[in-house]
Amino acid sequence: MTSLSRRQALAAAAAGVGAMATPGVATAASPSRRPAPAISREAFGQIGGVTVYRYTLVASGGLTVRILTYGGIVQSVQVPDGRGRPVDIVLGFATLDDYVAHNSPEAGGGVYFGALVGRYANRIAKGTFTLDGATYQVPVNNNGNALHGGTAGFDKKVWTPTVEHGPDSVGLRLEYVSPDGEMGFPGTLTTRATYTLDNSGNLTLTFRATTDRPTVVNLTNHTYWNLAGESSGDVYGHLLHLDADRYTPVDGTQIPTGELLSVHGTPMDFTRPTAIGARVAQADPQLMTGQGYDLNWVVDQGRSAGLALAARAVDPRSGRTLTVWTTQPGVQFYSGNFLTGTLVGTGGTAYRQSYGFALETQNFPDAPNHAAFPSPVLRPGEVYQHTTVYGLSTMRP
Known part of the structure; x- marks a missing residue:
């Protein structure tokens, strides 16, 4: 994990320029001189007689990521503080039973803490779409x-x-093979999601999928971040930069209208680092619909054909920075609006409104029903492949 001076990190945040300009490039000692990251596993419970495992990935400097085979869930990301003590910076549950009971709308939670979501991440209007003449x-x-x-x-x-x-x-x-017709989607979808942790402080997530029939695909990860620590309270003081000049406005049920609107002059403008809580309570129709931020921003790809900067968040209290690069065209920023204090996290704290935020790199919501949006269609012989890099760094006191 890269360590920065406080002056460097705050200057980078103010300028909207990353602490790390390119993912995978360390600014500290050469990674080749450090021990290779390690991985271990342990049983985490069972579902229907199938054992669920928890894998622990550990990189140099003590950066530790724990991932479940159930839902591909990122259960924790532990980052040492200035005294070397581990601090968990993502929201999650302590037990498998809690994830099964509370991590979806049907179970009364609807939070999707840390999970891989698909086949189609985000919303599809009325759950219907037409592909090649079939609905x-x-x-x-x-x-x-x-x-x-x-x-x-x-x-x-x-x-x-x-x-x-x-x-x-x-x-x-x-890996997961979704059979033809599962949840109404056509085609057998063979999906691979790979989490990679390196000694430069990057957690990389790469998706790959193929199909035997035309289908629609949109995969993402739904981790909630709190860079001050998952039990530390709300994230309103975090500074957020979104490298996006436009967003996709939604109707009263949070379905995109099809427009791409400018963020300038609106509460959706994060082109310069702005506190998450600075404008979240404004009487803007888009904020009122989502009870806070819950919208898709159009990532400024610039001239890049590969990874592009999507977002950067800084917690001024701890000095931790999260930088997100992606090959996806959109990023859904969700400010944890529907956390109500009924769910108790890994550290024993009840999660209240905006105790965490999500940055879901994705195709646009409801793209199967908007011809002008980037196409979500995957056909036999094609490969769906997208990469997102979550770069973690900490400024020195």
Whole structure:
């Protein structure tokens, strides 16, 4: 994990320029001189007689990531503080039973802490779409719309794990085969999600999927971040930069209208680092619909054909920075509006409104029903492949 001076990090945040300009490039000692990251596993419970495992990935400096085979869930990301003590900076649950009971709308939670979501992340209007002249219906589970793949999406599946090793990294490859017709989606979708942790402080998530029939695909991760620590309170003081000049406005059920509107002069303008809580309570129709931020921003890809900067968040109290690069065209910023204090997290704290925020790199919501949006269609012989890098750094006191 890269360590920065406080002056460097605050200057980077103010300028909207990252602490790390390019993912995978360390600014500290050469990674080749550090021990290779390690990985281990332990049983975390059972679902229907199938054992769920928790994998622990540890990089130099003590950066530790724990991932479940159930839902591909990032259960914790522990970052040492200035005294070397580990601090968990993502929201999650302590037990598998809690994830099964509370991590979806059907279970009364609807939070999707840390999960891989699909086949179609975000919303599909009324759960219906037409592809090649045929109409398909996905179960609705959110204001009359389908959210995150319907009532039993990828977040509820037990994925098959494989460990991968590199000279400066360790990875966990998770695979799931979604049968033709599952949740109403056509085609057998063979999906691979690979988490890779390296000694530069990067957690990389790469998706790969193929199909035997034309289908629609949109995969993402739904981790909630609190850079001050998952039990520390709200994230309103975090500074957020979104490298996006436009966003996709929504109607009263949070379905995109099809427009791409400028963020300038609106509460959606994070082109310069701005506190998450600075404008969240403004009487803006978009904020009122989502009870806070819950919108898709159009990532400024610039001239990049690969990874592009999507977002950067800084917690001024702890000095921790999260930088997100992606190959996806959008990022859904969600400010944890529907956390109500009824869910108790890994540290024993009840999660209240905005105790965490999500940055879901994705295709646009409801893209199957908007021809002008980037196409979500995957056909036989094609490969769906997207990468997101979460870069973690800490400024020195």
